[in-house]
Amino acid sequence: MHDVAGPDVPRKPPGFNGFSLLCGLLIGLVMAIAPVMACPASCHCIEKSGMTVVQCVSRDLEKIPLDLPRDTVVLLLASNRITHIPNHAFRELHYLQELDLSNNEIETVDAAAFQGVSDSLLVLDLSNNRIQSVPKEAFARLRAKISLSNNPWHCECTLQEVLRELRLDPETVNEVICHTAVQEEYAGKPVIQVLDSGINFCNFHHKTTDVAMFVTMFGWFTMVIAYVIYYVRHNQEDARRHLEYLKSLPSSSQISKDFDTISTVL
Known part of the structure; x- marks a missing residue:
């Protein structure tokens, strides 16, 4: 007698066991964390x-590295x-x-350079660089102690508005110097x-803008007046020349006399 075959029972592939499953999970976890x-x-x-702690000091870098560990606490x-410093340089x-x-x-420094780290950042050192100005939004919502010296x-005006919102490092705050200024007497201070x-540099900015607008309007007004004077004089000269031309023409009475003389002779 032949055995009657029962329902098909799924069989495990050769070599498959719990250890293989565990290894697969570990590999996937390592790949996710790597x-x-x-x-x-x-x-x-x-x-x-x-x-x-990511230490990249004195590595001759020209750009901020892109492949930084996401759990970096100190950079x-x-x-x-x-x-x-481009937008979203530290976003991750x-x-x-x-x-x-x-x-x-x-x-x-781009406007969104520190976007993404404004809540976590405690210390930011930008000292000894070549920064002359920054956008108003660059340090928005930053609570970090910031060094901007040298x-x-x-x-x-913009720098004044930026500094008003910052928590400057008290140890280096006196080293934040006006290299140049909209009012020259404050350069070097x-x-x-x-x-x-x-x-208040912003008030000075508004006054400067008003003066510039006044000078511009005065310039335009002067140009309009000069054009009107030129136009009138030019037309007067044309009118004078036209009048002289008309005067040079024979009068109608003279033409009649000449015509009568010719008729008599004939």
Whole structure:
């Protein structure tokens, strides 16, 4: 007699067991974590007291690295050749507390440069760079202690409005100097000293704008008057020439006399 075949029972593939399943899960977990823990080739990452410190000091960097670990708490980028802080440069670093960009060649800071870290950032060092001005939005909502010393600041209305909202490092605040200013007499003086004296660069800006508008309007008015005078004189000259031409023509009486003389002769 032949055995009657029962219902098909699913069989495990050869070599399949619980250990293989566990290995697959571990590999997937490692692959998911790897991008978070990756360290840029030009930097050195250190785990310290449960925090990731990314050290990129004096690495001759021209740009901020893009592949920074997402759990970075301290990012040291001092003494490089970085010239620009672009929008969303640190957007993925939600745990970032300290950012050192001192002693670079930074000239421009985009409006959304620190967007994404405004809530977590506690210390920001931008000292010893080449920054002259920043957009009003660049440091919006930042609660960090900020060092802006030893930059060639141009003191004007926008800078005044920016500084009004910042928590400047008290140890370096007197080193934030007006390299140039809309009012030349304040060049070379600490910004905080100028502002504490009651100077309002925004008022000066408005006055300068008003004067510029007045000068522009006066210039246009002068041009219009000059054109009208030229137009009148030019038309007078044409009228005079036309009148002289008419005077040079023989009068009708003279023409009649000439005609009578000719008739008599004939």
